[in-house]
Amino acid sequence: MTGLRGRTALVTGASRGLGRAIAQRLAADGASVVVHYGSNEAKAAETVAAITAAGGQAHAVRADLGKPDGVDKLFESIAAPLDIVVNNAAVFSPLFADTTPDDFDQVFAVNVKSPFFIIQRALPLMPDGSRIINVSSGVTWFAIPELAYAMTKGALNVLGRALANTLGDRQITVNTISPGITRSDMNDWLRDNPAAEQQVVGMVALGRVGEPEDIADAVSLVASGDARWITGEVIEVNGGLFLGPRKAAHH
Numbered sequence: 001m002t003g004l005r006g007r008t009a010l011v012t013g014a015s016r017g018l019g020r021a022i023a024q025r026l027a028a029d030g031a032s033v034v035v036h037y038g039s040n041e042a043k044a045a046e047t048v049a050a051i052t053a054a055g056g057q058a059h060a061v062r063a064d065l066g067k068p069d070g071v072d073k074l075f076e077s078i079a080a081p082l083d084i085v086v087n088n089a090a091v092f093s094p095l096f097a098d099t100t101p102d103d104f105d106q107v108f109a110v111n112v113k114s115p116f117f118i119i120q121r122a123l124p125l126m127p128d129g130s131r132i133i134n135v136s137s138g139v140t141w142f143a144i145p146e147l148a149y150a151m152t153k154g155a156l157n158v159l160g161r162a163l164a165n166t167l168g169d170r171q172i173t174v175n176t177i178s179p180g181i182t183r184s185d186m187n188d189w190l191r192d193n194p195a196a197e198q199q200v201v202g203m204v205a206l207g208r209v210g211e212p213e214d215i216a217d218a219v220s221l222v223a224s225g226d227a228r229w230i231t232g233e234v235i236e237v238n239g240g241l242f243l244g245p246r247k248a249a250h251h
């Protein structure tokens, strides 16, 4: 695939997990990728190395998005044109009862405030027809006890819809990719835990845990030229999560 050749993409939180897979996929599509990370320099270097080994273009940029100067740091080395922004970096929160005001501020700073100001800073660098893609979560429509995290993702869904309407006159699309249960460090309860994995299989129509590449391929779809008429959408990418009890339709 070379559909994104000549484009530049910023992927936040691309040192690990879904962000790494998204960065690799957009690079394979031809984009030059800014691999953002928070603190894990070695992992970010692995992402860049994987991309360059496959013939793609990437460089890493460090910025702690929990800090007040995080967005400024990120943009120190980003120049126009920036064609694709993927707000993927996020942190999980403690359970409701254990969440302190500082925890609350931190999860909102990384998951909501940073994407908001990253987009504000990016827009003057983005040509008409560019793409903004925010990574949300299914926890906006199924309940989990880590309420602060879930609330941040609800805020992102609202941001995407409102922003899509605002940016339409520039032909910039804004879409929200909403993963289900996907293998990554954030889901360490799945690691070496076949019983938990079987439980997930029972909830998913397509019968398996999601892989980072499942999400990356969906990001690639909305980043592509063919997605020019799709905007303001929250796209659930979860293999059919919680569609109902799983029973075969045949014997």
Ligand SMILES: NC(=O)c1ccc[n+]([C@@H]2O[C@H](COP(=O)([O-])OP(=O)(O)OC[C@H]3O[C@@H](n4cnc5c(N)ncnc54)[C@H](OP(=O)(O)O)[C@@H]3O)[C@@H](O)[C@H]2O)c1
Pocket (backbone or CB within 6 Å): 012, 013, 014, 015, 016, 017, 018, 019, 036, 037, 038, 039, 040, 041, 043, 063, 064, 065, 066, 067, 087, 088, 089, 090, 091, 110, 135, 136, 137, 138, 178, 179, 180, 181, 182, 183, 184, 185, 186, 187
């Ligand atoms: N995994 C799932 O099942 C799932 C489901 C629904 C939605 N999601 C969403 O998918 C996205 C990626 O999740 P993931 O599972 O891949 O997470 P992950 O494996 O925990 O990776 C998180 C990424 O965010 C970066 N990050 C964390 N704190 C940061 C900070 N303070 N400043 C800057 N960067 C920071 C990390 O950078 P460092 O490596 O430098 O720490 C890392 O690159 C998130 O938006 C998440 O909410 C995931």
